[in-house]
Amino acid sequence: MPVARPEPQEPRVIAHVDMDCFYVQVEQRKNPELRGLPTAVVQYNNWKGGGLIAVSYEARKFGVKRSMRGDEAKKVCPDIQLVQVPVARGKADLNSYRSAGSEVVAILSTKGRCERASIDEVYLDLTDAAKSMLSETPPEVLESIPEEALKSKVLGLNSEDDDREKNVREWLFRRHADYQDKLLACGAIIVARLRVKVLEETKFTCSAGIAHNKMLAKLASAMHKPAQQTVVPSSSVMDLLSSLPVKKMIIRKQLGGKLGCSLQIDLGVNTIGDLLNFSEAKLQECYGINTGTWLWKIARGTSGEEVEDRLLPKSHGCGKTFPGPKALKTTASVRSWLNQLCEELSERIQFDLDQNKRVAHTLTLHTNAYKENGVDSQRKFPSKSCPLRYGTAKIQDDAMKLFDSALHDFLSSQNIRWGITSLSISASKISEIPSGTCSILKFFRGENSSSMSSDNSDVLIPESISKSPKNENEGCMAATQSDNVDQPACQEKENENHSNQTVQDKANPAQGIGASQKKLKEKEPYSILKFFPGSESSSTRKRAFGDLNQDHLERNQTEQQEGPSEGCDDATARSNQTAQQHEIWNFNVEDVDPSVIDELPLEIQREVRGWLHSATKRTNMTKRGSSIAHYFSPVKKT
DNA sequence: ACGGGTGTCACT
DNA sequence: TAGTGACAC
Numbered sequence: 001m002p003v004a005r006p007e008p009q010e011p012r013v014i015a016h017v018d019m020d021c022f023y024v025q026v027e028q029r030k031n032p033e034l035r036g037l038p039t040a041v042v043q044y045n046n047w048k049g050g051g052l053i054a055v056s057y058e059a060r061k062f063g064v065k066r067s068m069r070g071d072e073a074k075k076v077c078p079d080i081q082l083v084q085v086p087v088a089r090g091k092a093d094l095n096s097y098r099s100a101g102s103e104v105v106a107i108l109s110t111k112g113r114c115e116r117a118s119i120d121e122v123y124l125d126l127t128d129a130a131k132s133m134l135s136e137t138p139p140e141v142l143e144s145i146p147e148e149a150l151k152s153k154v155l156g157l158n159s160e161d162d163d164r165e166k167n168v169r170e171w172l173f174r175r176h177a178d179y180q181d182k183l184l185a186c187g188a189i190i191v192a193r194l195r196v197k198v199l200e201e202t203k204f205t206c207s208a209g210i211a212h213n214k215m216l217a218k219l220a221s222a223m224h225k226p227a228q229q230t231v232v233p234s235s236s237v238m239d240l241l242s243s244l245p246v247k248k249m250i251i252r253k254q255l256g257g258k259l260g261c262s263l264q265i266d267l268g269v270n271t272i273g274d275l276l277n278f279s280e281a282k283l284q285e286c287y288g289i290n291t292g293t294w295l296w297k298i299a300r301g302t303s304g305e306e307v308e309d310r311l312l313p314k315s316h317g318c319g320k321t322f323p324g325p326k327a328l329k330t331t332a333s334v335r336s337w338l339n340q341l342c343e344e345l346s347e348r349i350q351f352d353l354d355q356n357k358r359v360a361h362t363l364t365l366h367t368n369a370y371k372e373n374g375v376d377s378q379r380k381f382p383s384k385s386c387p388l389r390y391g392t393a394k395i396q397d398d399a400m401k402l403f404d405s406a407l408h409d410f411l412s413s414q415n416i417r418w419g420i421t422s423l424s425i426s427a428s429k430i431s432e433i434p435s436g437t438c439s440i441l442k443f444f445r446g447e448n449s450s451s452m453s454s455d456n457s458d459v460l461i462p463e464s465i466s467k468s469p470k471n472e473n474e475g476c477m478a479a480t481q482s483d484n485v486d487q488p489a490c491q492e493k494e495n496e497n498h499s500n501q502t503v504q505d506k507a508n509p510a511q512g513i514g515a516s517q518k519k520l521k522e523k524e525p526y527s528i529l530k531f532f533p534g535s536e537s538s539s540t541r542k543r544a545f546g547d548l549n550q551d552h553l554e555r556n557q558t559e560q561q562e563g564p565s566e567g568c569d570d571a572t573a574r575s576n577q578t579a580q581q582h583e584i585w586n587f588n589v590e591d592v593d594p595s596v597i598d599e600l601p602l603e604i605q606r607e608v609r610g611w612l613h614s615a616t617k618r619t620n621m622t623k624r625g626s627s628i629a630h631y632f633s634p635v636k637k638t
Numbered sequence: 639a640c641g642g643g644t645g646t647c648a649c650t
Numbered sequence: 651t652a653g654t655g656a657c658a659c
Contacts, residue, residue, distance in 0.1 A: 022659095043642060051641050053659085066659080067641035085642090092643060118645065118659065258656075290648085317644055324639035364653090383653055424643080 011180045011234075013130040013187035014123060014307060016217035017108055017195070017208045019101075020226035022120035023054035025204050026100045027083040038062060038077050042070045043085040043092045049074065050084065057226050089340040091320045094119075095348075103202050105311050111190055115308040123214055124194075125307035130186035139185055140173045149192035152210075153224045156236030181233050184210055188231050195229065215303040219244075237301035242273030259287070263295075275299035312356055312430075316348045319366065319424020327370070327419030331404075334420055338365075338399045341425045346392040349427045353390070360427035363388040363395065365402040368422040369410060381410045381420075388427055399425050 019025065023041040028034045038059035042050035049070020062077035070082050086093045101119045108114055113125040139145065149172065150165050159167045171177075172185045187210045195206055209220025211232035219240070220230040232240065246269055247260045263269040267278065267286070275283075276299050284292030297303050318341050328334050349360050364385035371379065384402040389395065403423075411418065 047640090053642070069641085094643070120659080313645070315645070319643060321640070321642060326639090362652095380654080385652065421640090422642095426644085 010127075011183060011212055013126040013183050013210065014212065014214050014217045015126055015187060015191045015208050015210045016117075016214065016221040017122050017124065017191070017206050018221045018225075019104065019120035019204055019206045021054045021056050022101070022204070023085070023097055024056045024083075026097050028056075029100075029203050030096075031083070034081050034083065037081050038064070038079055039081040039083060040064060040070075040073055041085060042082045045070060045082070045084050048072075049082065053085070089344055090337075091318070091340065091344070093344075100202070100204070104198055104204060104206070107198050107201060108194055109311055111194060113307050113309045115310050116312065123217065123307045124191075126187045126190050126210075127183070129190050130183045133186040133190065134182055138182070139189060140175065142189070145172070145189050146192045146196050148196055148229065149189045151228065152188050152192070153228060153230040154188075155220070155223075155230065155232050155240060178234070180212065181235075184212070184231055184233055188229065191229055195227075213301070213303045214305050214307065215298055216240075216301060219248075234301070238273075241299065241301055242271060242276075244272045245270060246272060246275070259291070262287075272299055312352070312358070314430060315426055315428035316345060316352065316360065316430075317424055317426030318344045318348075319422060319426075321368075321422040322420060324421075327421050328423075329417070329419050331407075334403060334423070335400055337423055338403060338425065339396050341423060342396040342399050343392055345425050345427055346390075346395050349388075350390070352430070353433075357433045358430050359390075359433055360388050361429040361431065362386070362427070363398055363402070364426050364428060365399055365406065366422075366424045366426070367403065367406055367420060369418050369420045371410070372417040372419070379410060382406050395425075 024039050027041055028039060036058065037056075038061075039056040040052045040059055041054040042052050044050045047069075049072075052064070052066050052068050052070065052073060055064050055066055055073075059073070059077055059080050062080070064073045064077050064080060073080050073082070086096060088095075097119060101116075104120075105114065105116055105122060108122050108124060111124065111126060111129045115123040117123055150168055152168055152172075154168055154171050157167050157171055171181075172188065174181070174185075177185070191208045191210055195208060199205055205227035207221050207225045207227060208229040209217040209223070209232065210229065211217040211220055212234060216232045216237065220232045223230045246263050263275075267274075269275055269278075275295055278296075280293060280296040282292075283295045286292065287295060294303070320337065320341065322328050322337075328337065352358050352360070362385050364383060366383045367381040369381040384406045386398055386402060389398060407418070
């Protein structure tokens with residue numbers, strides 16, 4: 001029988017932490033008068049009171065539900081406080097919730113591996129922390145354990161109200177418990193402390209589940225809300241699962257949807273317990289090897305999924321819908337909305353670069369549309385993507401091109417009226433910039449340092465900026481803003497003074513450019529100027545790479561005047577600063593003059609042709625823009 | 639003519 | 651790969 005995945009089966013301690021009606025809490029913190037009142041967060045208040053996206057527990061008592069309209073909510077709960085989601089650039093702006101989420105993650109990630117599952121949920125692998133606690137300061141010797149730990153719900157612990165807490169205390173302190181249960185007890189204490197800390201430092205409450213795997217932890221965190229935690233000892237697993245409706249089983253392969261229906265209808269499986277009646281082979285036969293095995297395992301409460309070590313999202317996106325009569329019918333209106341969306345996206349990826357040194361490589365446009373009585377009026381509007389170039393204007397430009405291309409496919413030469421009902425743009429394939437690899441200048445000089453290197457700080461400042469006598473931003477900006485487009489860039493005059501640079505003795509293995517790098521390092525330090533003679537004047541640079549820019553130059557021009565709404569001043573300032581420290585180079589493949597490449601040393605030629613090749617062999621659309629960052633930051637290994 | 643905006647994953 | 655579709659909060 002095929003085996004889908006080997007399972008690492010040491011007992012683990014996994015926690016799932018879920019913020020309680022998070023957006024509401026964020027708004028209540030912002031405006032404390034709302035605390036304790038029935039409250040909901042709503043967006044677009046103008047139409048039927050807007051749509052609810054988060055509902056406080058006080059309001060839930062009245063039957064207010066997410067996805068009600070504001071008006072409906074008022075009906076069942078006249079006193080409900082409706083708070084609008086902030087709006088920026090004509091669309092909902094969720095940034096305040098994102099950053100609040102980050103505050104929480106920063107605290108929760110301190111005791112073990114932490115996976116940000118969504119804006120308001122994380123998984124923690126507390127196995128190590130629990131083990132060391134057990135061996136060093138087990139519960140019974142602990143002087144104080146937080147109230148929150150004693151308030152844990154322990155599944156399978158039959159507890160009457162009056163002596164519940166006593167039972168829990170006993171359970172936590174049991175000397176003769178399973179090793180596994182003892183670990184869970186430690187996990188519960190650790191989680192309790194974390195939750196207290198989160199509350200103290202952020203004013204947010206959360207709920208948590210503590211169990212031996214992600215699935216059970218997630219299940220548990222939802223069982224007692226808000227502001228409580230639930231422990232799932234392995235002895236209670238079968239009981240828990242046997243009565244659990246399949247549709248409630250939510251993790252990864254969500255059973256809430258089609259798979260859940262199929263299980264019920266095709267196999268008569270209503271609870272997870274019912275799944276036990278089917279062999280792994282049978283389930284694989286019905287649902288494929290992976291899903292089949294997964295089902296077989298969850299029925300036994302043994303999902304081995306690891307907690308990923310990831311504190312940040314894998315993509316950034318923003319979008320807007322234009323329902324019915326609001327549908328966009330002209331390319332001009334599409335363009336203007338696209339511009340708004342791209343502005344936001346650009347800001348967010350720039351922030352990510354600034355804060356986290358991460359570069360996004362792919363820009364994708366998703367669109368929904370209808371066609372007015374075309375023959376196949378249902379045809380899907382295709383998604384399109386292309387390499388992502390940094391800089392608001394470039395993103396806007398590329399996005400519009402993606403749209404044009406998609407629209408062309410959509411219409412397939414018919415001439416029919418159309419309406420765009422939603423637009424969304426996203427940045428994905430994000431990878432970290434290992435320190436030492438973010439500068440093309442350094443690459444060409446053979447200066448690429450490994451992250452081990454001690455005397456190269458994390459923050460890379462291009463020689464041209466840091467050493468140039470006229471080092472300042474003002475210099476760059478002024479030059480750029482003036483008409484003298486041919487003289488501006490900060491990478492002027494980086495000559496002579498690198499002759500004394502030490503050459504790195506350690507190639508960065510993550511680069512995928514190791515070969516040429518290795519050769520480089522044995523030679524004299526390289527300068528991009530040597531390869532593109534005369535490129536201190538940007539006309540030559542243009543000949544080499546077309547409009548090769550450092551994005552911050554444009555950013556300084558385009559984004560300075562228009563202060564982003566609130567609280568971003570600081571961020572913007574820092575962003576500009578790091579933008580100057582990182583170079584994200586953009587060029588148009590079509591603009592590259594092949595003859596310039598011939599002037600390069602052979603191994604560099606090979607490298608550059610490699611970039612061009614991989615850029616050109618993309619579709620018509622995608623080859624239009626490319627970013628050197630695309631090639632210089634390693635693509636995350638698969 | 640609406641649960642909107644975001645995010646992740648599996649599959650082809 | 652790029653592109654689709656499903657699903658969750």
